[in-house]
Amino acid sequence: MRRRKEIVSALCAIIAGGTLAVAVAGFQGRGGQEGPKVARIEKVKDNLYYIFEPASGGNTAAFVTDSGVVLVDAKNPGWGQEILRQLHTVTDKPVTTIINTHTHRDHTGSNTEFPATVEFVAQENTRNNMAKETCTALGNCQSFKGENAKYLPKKTFKDKMTMGSGKDRIDLYYFGPGHTNGDAIIVFPMLRVAHFADLFARKAVPNVMPFDGGSAVSLPQTLAKAVAGIKDVDTVITGHSTLMTWKDVEEFAGFQREFLMSVQEAMKANKNADEAAAAMVKTLTVRYKDYTIAEPKTKENVGLIYDELHRTGHYVQ
Ligand SMILES: [Zn+2]
Numbered sequence: 001m002r003r004r005k006e007i008v009s010a011l012c013a014i015i016a017g018g019t020l021a022v023a024v025a026g027f028q029g030r031g032g033q034e035g036p037k038v039a040r041i042e043k044v045k046d047n048l049y050y051i052f053e054p055a056s057g058g059n060t061a062a063f064v065t066d067s068g069v070v071l072v073d074a075k076n077p078g079w080g081q082e083i084l085r086q087l088h089t090v091t092d093k094p095v096t097t098i099i100n101t102h103t104h105r106d107h108t109g110s111n112t113e114f115p116a117t118v119e120f121v122a123q124e125n126t127r128n129n130m131a132k133e134t135c136t137a138l139g140n141c142q143s144f145k146g147e148n149a150k151y152l153p154k155k156t157f158k159d160k161m162t163m164g165s166g167k168d169r170i171d172l173y174y175f176g177p178g179h180t181n182g183d184a185i186i187v188f189p190m191l192r193v194a195h196f197a198d199l200f201a202r203k204a205v206p207n208v209m210p211f212d213g214g215s216a217v218s219l220p221q222t223l224a225k226a227v228a229g230i231k232d233v234d235t236v237i238t239g240h241s242t243l244m245t246w247k248d249v250e251e252f253a254g255f256q257r258e259f260l261m262s263v264q265e266a267m268k269a270n271k272n273a274d275e276a277a278a279a280m281v282k283t284l285t286v287r288y289k290d291y292t293i294a295e296p297k298t299k300e301n302v303g304l305i306y307d308e309l310h311r312t313g314h315y316v317q
């Protein structure tokens with residue numbers, strides 16, 4: 001008993017010591033939520049890294065080019081310094097460009113913590129979402145009012161754009177509505193890597209945000225277009241999970257297609273959204289074992305699809 005107590009207190013000391021070191025390293029003297037902000041950086045391939053930590057928001061890619069660093073996504077507000085701190089462990093080059101994959105706060109949150117000389121880039125609908133008069137807190141348009149409008153993307157694209165050339169080339173794609181109406185997929189063709197952001201956040205029933213133009217009905221088609229339209233990628237940076245493979249993207253696109261088809265069948269069979277969701281959780285969990293398929297989220301998405309199909313008149317019995 002006594003020995004156990006000793007072990008416990010020794011463990012506590014280790015944990016406390018570790019936490020303290022972490023807290024000192026990551027303390028941010030800014031307003032808002034104070035506390036340790038510590039992320040991690042890992043090499044994806046060659047000159048491409050990603051910076052991650054669940055509480056920080058979406059995964060940030062850091063592409064070190066000849067002329068400077070291109071970041072993909074800027075995490076939650078207050079994480080700018082920690083992005084730079086991690087970045088400086090691998091390069092001395094300055095950040096020249098930030099690509100925002102979509103409007104959400106956990107991907108655009110620290111735009112305003114970088115020098116305004118940084119070039120901000122986004123799909124045109126995302127730029128419009130960021131510049132909206134009003135939006136939800138997640139939509140983050142509040143952050144770009146007045147003086148801060150200078151942190152809005154000035155360089156935008158519609159369907160496809162290429163930046164840089166040779167080994168520094170980046171291809172930006174937009175395939176249609178999904179998580180929002182402006183989700184960009186960022187491809188590093190020479191490295192065969194793509195950042196899917198919240199179009200493929202994790203292996204789970206996805207978050208679809210109608211307030212920001214997202215569409216649960218269009219999502220499977222958008223992903224199918226991405227799978228068909230993007231060539232020669234083997235490694236994928238997800239929005240909020242670990243690195244994955246192109247096969248994982250194909251599987252995820254298949255999951256979304258199956259999800260939508262199941263909802264359409266349930267509608268034809270006159271099941272209500274709750275009945276449909278309960279049945280789908282059972283079948284999908286068997287087929288997609290490493291996916292998070294919780295009943296509340298499934299119900300929510302089934303409800304979104306029901307609403308959307310009724311509203312658009314695409315559902316004719
Ligand atoms: Zn996100």
Ligand SMILES: [Zn+2]
Pocket residue numbers: 102104179198
């Ligand atoms: Zn998002």
